[in-house]
Amino acid sequence: MKRILLLFLMFPQLLLAQTGTLSGTVRDEQRRPVPFASVALPASGQGVTADTEGNFLLPNVPAGQVRLVASAVGYASRTHNATLAVGQTLEVPLTLAAAAAALTEVVVTGVSRATEIRRSPVPIATLSRREISLNANTNVIDAAVRGIPGLSAVTTGPNVSKPFIRGLGYNRVLTLYNGLRQEGQQWGDEHGVEVDGYDIERVEVVKGPASLLYGSDAVAGVVNLLPALPSGPQGQLRGEALTEYQSNNGLVGQSLGLNYQKNGFQTSFRASHRLARDYHNRVDGRVYNTGFRELTLTGMAGVSKDWGSSHWYLTLYDNLQEIPDGSRDSLSRHFTRQVVENKLDDVKHRPLVTDDELRSYAIGALHQRIRHYRVFTKTQVHLGGGELHLLLGAQQNSREEFNHPTAPAQPGLALRLTTYTYDVRYHLPDWRGLQISLGNNGMGQLNRHQNATDFPIPDYNLLDAGGFLLLKKPLGQLELSGGLRYDTRLVSWNDFFVAPNPATGFDAKAGPGTSGVAPQFPAFRQRYQGVSASLGASFVATEQLTLRANLARGYRAPNIPEIGSNGLDPGAHIVYLGNRGFQPEFSWQQDVGVLWHQPTLDASVEVFHNYVQNFIYQARLLDAAGQPVVIVPGNTTYQFQQSAARLYGLEASLNLRPAALPWLAWNTSVAVVNGQNADVGVLERQGAAARYLPLIPPLRGRSEARATLPATLGRLTGTYFRATVDGSARQTRFYALDNTETATPGYALLGLGAGTTWTSRVGRPVAQLFVQVDNVFDAAYQAHLNRLKYFEYYAAAPNGRAGIYNPGRNVGVKVVVPF
Structure with a gap:
C-alpha cells in the first residue's frame, strides 16, 4: 500500500481524472460588470481573478458537484452551486451584492468536506x-x-x-x-x-x-x-x-x-514588517x-x-x-524600570522611565x-x-x-x-x-x-x-x-x-x-x-x-x-x-x-x-x-x-x-x-x-x-x-x-x-x-x-x-x- 501511495504522489500525471471548465461573468445587482473579482473553488484550492469586464475562466475543474465563491472589495461574498459534466464548458453567472449575507458561504474547517455554514450541525463562523x-x-x-x-x-x-x-x-x-x-x-x-x-x-x-x-x-x-x-490572470505577475x-x-x-x-x-x-512603540491611554499615559x-x-x-x-x-x-x-512610582504613578536583580531590586525605588524612552521605537532591555x-x-x-x-x-x-x-x-x-x-x-x-x-x-x-x-x-x-x-x-x-x-x-x-x-x-x-x-x-x-x-x-x-x-x-x-x-x-x-x-x-x-x-x-x-x-x-x-x-x-x-x-x-x-x-x-x-x-x-x-x-x-x-x-x-x-x-x-x-x-x-x-x-x-x-x-x-x-x-x-x-x-x-x- 505504501508503494502504491508513493507512486501516486510522485507520478500524479499517471492519474486520470474527469474534468471540465467553468466560465462566466461577475456582475453587481445593477448587472454591471465587477472588474477583478476573485472566483475560487475552496474545496480544491483553485482560483482566478476576473478581467476588467468581470469575465473569468477556470479550466481543469473536477467534474461533479462544485461550489464557487465570488468576492470583491465593496461586495459580500456569494456562493454558487453547480453540476459540471465531463468535458463540459459550463457558463456560470455570478451576482454580487453590496452587503453581507454570510450563511451560504462555503467552509472546509472542522467538517469532512466543503459545506455551507447553515448546513453544518457544528457552529462555524x-x-x-x-x-x-x-x-x-x-x-x-x-x-x-x-x-x-x-x-x-x-x-x-x-x-x-x-x-x-x-x-x-x-x-x-x-x-x-x-x-x-x-x-x-x-x-x-x-x-x-x-x-x-x-x-x-x-x-x-x-x-x-x-x-x-x-x-x-x-x-x-x-x-x-x-x-x-494566487488569483492573477494567467502569465502575469x-x-x-x-x-x-x-x-x-x-x-x-x-x-x-x-x-x-x-x-x-x-x-x-x-514580506511584511511592523514596528510599534508603547501604547497610550488617558489613565496611564504611555504604557512602558x-x-x-x-x-x-x-x-x-x-x-x-x-x-x-x-x-x-x-x-x-x-x-x-x-x-x-507594571512597576511604577506609588504616588506619581509614573512607570519605572528594573536596573538590578534579586535582593538589590526594590520595586518601590526603581528609577522612573523617561518621556524619551516612552516615545522611542527602540526595544527595551x-x-x-x-x-x-x-x-x-x-x-x-x-x-x-x-x-x-x-x-x-x-x-x-x-x-x-x-x-x-x-x-x-x-x-x-x-x-x-x-x-x-x-x-x-x-x-x-x-x-x-x-x-x-x-x-x-x-x-x-x-x-x-x-x-x-x-x-x-x-x-x-x-x-x-x-x-x-x-x-x-x-x-x-x-x-x-x-x-x-x-x-x-x-x-x-x-x-x-x-x-x-x-x-x-x-x-x-x-x-x-x-x-x-x-x-x-x-x-x-x-x-x-x-x-x-x-x-x-x-x-x-x-x-x-x-x-x-x-x-x-x-x-x-x-x-x-x-x-x-x-x-x-x-x-x-x-x-x-x-x-x-x-x-x-x-x-x-x-x-x-x-x-x-x-x-x-x-x-x-x-x-x-x-x-x-x-x-x-x-x-x-x-x-x-x-x-x-x-x-x-x-x-x-x-x-x-x-x-x-x-x-x-x-x-x-x-x-x-x-x-x-x-x-x-x-x-x-x-x-x-x-x-x-x-x-x-x-x-x-x-x-x-x-x-x-x-x-x-x-x-x-x-x-x-x-x-x-x-x-x-x-x-x-x-x-x-x-x-x-x-x-x-x-x-x-x-x-x-x-x-x-x-x-x-x-x-x-x-x-x-x-x-x-x-x-x-x-x-x-x-x-x-x-x-x-x-x-x-x-x-x-x-x-x-x-x-x-x-x-x-x-x-x-x-x-x-x-x-x-x-x-x-x-x-x-x-x-x-x-x-
Missing part, C-alpha cells in the same frame, strides 16, 4: 479579508474577535492575543495556519500567534468540539487562518503593496505581496514596554492540474516583543524574541473516484525572554520547540448519497531548553496520533452527520537537573546525576488516550429557516505545564506547579441553532451547554494555615488543579439590508457565556469565591451601521462610511478565590470609519484607502480578559485605578495598492 481590512488591528486574532461572536482573546498588550472560544482557550483552542496546527508554546501567556496578519485571506472558526478531525487541543474549537491563493499607520502606538506597517500563475503552476511571496518589532516572510509554490494539486509553503517569523511588568519557522506541503489527489488529502509539515519555535537587567544578553527563558506534523485523509466516493471520510493525523515534538536561567518546564518528548471516521448523509431537507475518533498521546522526559553556574551567577541546566542536586523535574512517562464522538443534524425547514443541533464528546490530554511545571515564568510573575497525576479532560457539548436567511435579512441564535470532566485550572497554592505560599519573592505561586466544570451561553446575530435602502447595512451581534465550577467538594472547601471559572468573558455586543454608495463618484468606487459600537457588560461572575480576578466595569466604545477605491480610466483598482477611528471618545476601560489589568504592585492606587488600562483613542490609516 467566517471572516473575509475585506472585513479584516476595514479595522485597525494590531494582530489577526484581534481582527477575528471583532467580527465573530463567541470568539474572545486574552491579551497582554497590543500584539499578544490568545484566542478563546466560548470561555475556553490556551491548549483547548487549536489554531491552524492553512490547515497546519500552530505549535509555538501556546500554553504561555505572553506571546500570541506567529502569523502574518497581512497575508490572511480568510478566517474560519469552529465553535465547539472539533476533536474528531484534529484530536486533542481542539476541544473548544478551531481557528483556521487561511492565506490567499500580480500583487499588492500595503502601508499602514496607527496613531495610538505609532504603529507603522508595510507589506509587499506577489503572485503568479500559468498553466497550473502557482507561486506567491509576501508594550512596543514590538515584527518581520514575516511567506513563500508558496505549487501546481494545480486535472489530477489534483500540490503546494509547498515556507514561512519565517521574527518578533521582538517588549514585556511590561526587558523583552522577548520569538522566531517561528515552518515548512509544509498540502497535496490533493483524485484517486479511485474519491479524494486523497495529505499534509506534511515541520516547524520550529524558538522563544527567548531577556529579563536580566545586569546581563541583558542572557535570556532568562530559552525554549526551542520542534514539531513534525502529518495529516492523511481520504474522502470516499459517494455511496447512495452517503459521504464517508476517514483519516489519521498526529505529531511528534521535542522541546529543549537552550542557554537559560529559568526552567518552568522540563525538556520533553511527545508523540501523538489519532484516527477518525466521519459520515454525512443528506436526506432531502434533513442532513445527518457524525463520526468517531480514537487518540493516544505519549509524554516523557528524563531527570532534569538545575544547578548554579559560578561563571554567570545564574542557575543553569546541569548534567544527569549532578552531585548533591535533586532533579527539578524527576523523570516522567505517561500515555493518555481518549475517544471523541459527534452526532448532529441540520434541517432546512424552508428556504429561509434552518434548524440544527449537535452533540459532541471532546477529548484533551493535559499539556506539559499542567503536569510538569516546577518553576518561575518571569513574564507572568508566577511560579507554576504541575500535577503529575492528572487525567485527560472529556467534555460533552450540546449545540442548538436557529438560522434565518433571506436576501435582506440574516438572523441566527445559537445556544450551547458544555460539561467538562477533569477540567484543569490554576489555583493559588496555600499552606496549612491558609496563607499564600511564596517560593520566589515578589511572585505568586499557583498549582494546577482538576475539577468538573460547566459552561453555557448563547450567541445571536442580526444582519439587515433594507430593500428600500440597498446601500445601507446594519449588523449586530451579542455573545454571553457563563462558566462555573461543578465540583461540589471544591465549592464546599473553598466557598463561593471558587464558584466561577477563570477567564470567562462578560456579555459582549457589537453593532455596526454601514453605508456603501451605490454609484461611482468619478474614479472612486466602493465608497463606504461606517459606525460601530462595541460594548461589554460589567463582569461580576469571576474567579474570586485569593483575589485572582476582580469585578470589571462595563464599557462601550464608539468607532467611525470610511474607505474608498480609486480606479483607473478603464475601471481597474489603483489604490484602496481605509480610515478607522476606534474609541472615539478616548474612554478609559479595562477588558476583563486583559492580563495587564492585574499588573499592580500596590494595595491601593492614589487615583483609585489599579492595574493597567487598555489603549485609548486610535486613528488608523491603511493604503493598499494592487498591481
Whole structure:
C-alpha cells in the first residue's frame, strides 16, 4: 500500500481524472460588470481573478458537484452551486451584492468536506479579508474577535492575543495556519500567534468540539487562518503593496505581496514588517514596554492540474516583543524600570522611565524574541473516484525572554520547540448519497531548553496520533452527520537537573546525576488516550429557516505545564506547579441553532451547554494555615488543579439590508457565556469565591451601521462610511478565590470609519484607502480578559485605578495598492 501511495504522489500525471471548465461573468445587482473579482473553488484550492469586464475562466475543474465563491472589495461574498459534466464548458453567472449575507458561504474547517455554514450541525463562523481590512488591528486574532461572536482573546498588550472560544482557550483552542496546527508554546501567556496578519485571506472558526478531525487541543474549537491563493490572470505577475499607520502606538506597517500563475503552476511571496512603540491611554499615559518589532516572510509554490494539486509553503517569523511588568512610582504613578536583580531590586525605588524612552521605537532591555519557522506541503489527489488529502509539515519555535537587567544578553527563558506534523485523509466516493471520510493525523515534538536561567518546564518528548471516521448523509431537507475518533498521546522526559553556574551567577541546566542536586523535574512517562464522538443534524425547514443541533464528546490530554511545571515564568510573575497525576479532560457539548436567511435579512441564535470532566485550572497554592505560599519573592505561586466544570451561553446575530435602502447595512451581534465550577467538594472547601471559572468573558455586543454608495463618484468606487459600537457588560461572575480576578466595569466604545477605491480610466483598482477611528471618545476601560489589568504592585492606587488600562483613542490609516 505504501508503494502504491508513493507512486501516486510522485507520478500524479499517471492519474486520470474527469474534468471540465467553468466560465462566466461577475456582475453587481445593477448587472454591471465587477472588474477583478476573485472566483475560487475552496474545496480544491483553485482560483482566478476576473478581467476588467468581470469575465473569468477556470479550466481543469473536477467534474461533479462544485461550489464557487465570488468576492470583491465593496461586495459580500456569494456562493454558487453547480453540476459540471465531463468535458463540459459550463457558463456560470455570478451576482454580487453590496452587503453581507454570510450563511451560504462555503467552509472546509472542522467538517469532512466543503459545506455551507447553515448546513453544518457544528457552529462555524467566517471572516473575509475585506472585513479584516476595514479595522485597525494590531494582530489577526484581534481582527477575528471583532467580527465573530463567541470568539474572545486574552491579551497582554497590543500584539499578544490568545484566542478563546466560548470561555475556553490556551491548549483547548487549536489554531491552524492553512490547515497546519500552530505549535509555538501556546500554553504561555505572553506571546500570541506567529502569523502574518497581512497575508490572511480568510478566517474560519469552529465553535465547539472539533476533536474528531484534529484530536486533542481542539476541544473548544478551531481557528483556521487561511492565506490567499494566487488569483492573477494567467502569465502575469500580480500583487499588492500595503502601508499602514496607527496613531495610538505609532504603529507603522508595510507589506509587499506577489503572485503568479500559468498553466497550473502557482507561486506567491509576501514580506511584511511592523514596528510599534508603547501604547497610550488617558489613565496611564504611555504604557512602558508594550512596543514590538515584527518581520514575516511567506513563500508558496505549487501546481494545480486535472489530477489534483500540490503546494509547498515556507514561512519565517521574527518578533521582538517588549514585556511590561507594571512597576511604577506609588504616588506619581509614573512607570519605572528594573536596573538590578534579586535582593538589590526594590520595586518601590526603581528609577522612573523617561518621556524619551516612552516615545522611542527602540526595544527595551526587558523583552522577548520569538522566531517561528515552518515548512509544509498540502497535496490533493483524485484517486479511485474519491479524494486523497495529505499534509506534511515541520516547524520550529524558538522563544527567548531577556529579563536580566545586569546581563541583558542572557535570556532568562530559552525554549526551542520542534514539531513534525502529518495529516492523511481520504474522502470516499459517494455511496447512495452517503459521504464517508476517514483519516489519521498526529505529531511528534521535542522541546529543549537552550542557554537559560529559568526552567518552568522540563525538556520533553511527545508523540501523538489519532484516527477518525466521519459520515454525512443528506436526506432531502434533513442532513445527518457524525463520526468517531480514537487518540493516544505519549509524554516523557528524563531527570532534569538545575544547578548554579559560578561563571554567570545564574542557575543553569546541569548534567544527569549532578552531585548533591535533586532533579527539578524527576523523570516522567505517561500515555493518555481518549475517544471523541459527534452526532448532529441540520434541517432546512424552508428556504429561509434552518434548524440544527449537535452533540459532541471532546477529548484533551493535559499539556506539559499542567503536569510538569516546577518553576518561575518571569513574564507572568508566577511560579507554576504541575500535577503529575492528572487525567485527560472529556467534555460533552450540546449545540442548538436557529438560522434565518433571506436576501435582506440574516438572523441566527445559537445556544450551547458544555460539561467538562477533569477540567484543569490554576489555583493559588496555600499552606496549612491558609496563607499564600511564596517560593520566589515578589511572585505568586499557583498549582494546577482538576475539577468538573460547566459552561453555557448563547450567541445571536442580526444582519439587515433594507430593500428600500440597498446601500445601507446594519449588523449586530451579542455573545454571553457563563462558566462555573461543578465540583461540589471544591465549592464546599473553598466557598463561593471558587464558584466561577477563570477567564470567562462578560456579555459582549457589537453593532455596526454601514453605508456603501451605490454609484461611482468619478474614479472612486466602493465608497463606504461606517459606525460601530462595541460594548461589554460589567463582569461580576469571576474567579474570586485569593483575589485572582476582580469585578470589571462595563464599557462601550464608539468607532467611525470610511474607505474608498480609486480606479483607473478603464475601471481597474489603483489604490484602496481605509480610515478607522476606534474609541472615539478616548474612554478609559479595562477588558476583563486583559492580563495587564492585574499588573499592580500596590494595595491601593492614589487615583483609585489599579492595574493597567487598555489603549485609548486610535486613528488608523491603511493604503493598499494592487498591481
